[in-house]
Amino acid sequence: LISTEEYGLEITNNGPITTGAQATVHASLSMKNGSVTSNLYHFNWIYAPLILMQKSEQQLNSVINVxxxxxxxxxxxxxxxxxxxxxxxxxxRNATMLHITEFITGNLTIAQIEDSRLITHGSSSSTGAVTRISFSLHxxxxxxxxxxFIYKWDFGDGLYQITKxxxxxxNCSTMGNRTVHLKVIAEWEQTGSIMHERExxxxxGDFTTALELLDAVKSINVVGSRETHVMENLSLSLHINGTPPLAICWLIKAECVPLEGDKCHLVEISGSCYNLSQTFQDAGHYCLSVRVENGVTMLQTYHEIKVWPIGIHPAFFVLLCITLVSVTLGLVLYTTFRSNTQQKDLVEVADFDFSPLSDKSLSSHPELSCGQICCRSCFLQSSEEAARETHELLHSFYKPVKTYTI
Known part of the structure; x- marks a missing residue:
């Protein structure tokens, strides 16, 4: 490459090509300082022993077909x-190398079918998944x-297939590395250059590609507590079911988010287990988002975390609730028992008349005979017996009612 401080020249070609086909070589002149000029330029090409088929030139660009x-x-x-x-x-000044071969040119690509979509993972694919191997003609x-065209496939495991x-x-369920071989045959008719007859x-063309079959990432198990306290170190362990090497992307935020790109903590492991730790500065709800991929599949999971303030434990709230329920239940039982007891209590009142009128009533009847007095005594005795019977029905903690005989 020869250029001055003011100009730059870039040249490219679309090779490799097969013999008989045409290749395109493109040259582009640029100003290094970004200025635009109205000057006219001339592109001088050297391409021998190639045969020039076409040439075009503009102000700052030139294209040839050889x-x-x-x-x-x-x-x-x-x-x-x-x-x-x-x-x-x-x-x-600039130059490029054009490669011309007598064989068919192209390349093999490997893609895995996931949810009716073709996902390209380089030369890797997961076991048990349908893999599409395709040839792209250049x-x-x-x-x-x-x-x-006729395509003859050799999958490297004893299986062969011929397609148009x-x-x-x-589809293969066994892990391991494969080498896929493809032979491409192209036929067509054209007029001969000497006899001018159809021939x-x-x-x-022969092509090969490596096929690596890996186990897909089937599960991510987060082992560890879902609760911690402020300024305490929380340790979690990730157990992954998938073929290593594994690329892990994890992030802890206030909410669960899908992880895309590299906006997370990226680590690569050669095993199936990874330990991480985190110390929280503030209390609240958090979410651990984890994404794991191994070149053929990607899986994402979430793990919720509750961070409590210092000195407060969830058992304290449980104990407080139990205490409140117990006190409330005790008050209800006490109130119910007290109401039933008051309804069953009997209150007995004795009415005695100790006024002087009572004595006068007796003295005002001196004519009462002995029989009448005796009858009254009998009546009083019968009344006393009735009072005793009634008294026996009362509770034992009530004092007996005294009976006076007048």
């Missing part, structure tokens, strides 16, 4: 001068537009 009937790696260079000064020193000039489509579905042309 081809070759022979395989190899060919240099293509370009330098730029002012259009009105061809003999002046070039203001920029033909920028549409050289194989009229060709028919450039993809195949593969069949065939090109082939």
């Amino acid at each position: 081809t070759s009937e022979f395989p190899g790696t060919f240099p293509v260079s370009v330098w730029v001068t002012h259009r009105n000064c061809w003999l002046c020193r070039p203001i920029a 033909d920028p000039s549409h050289y194989f537009m009229s060709a028919s 489509e450039p993809f195949v579905y593969y 069949t042309v065939q090109k082939t």
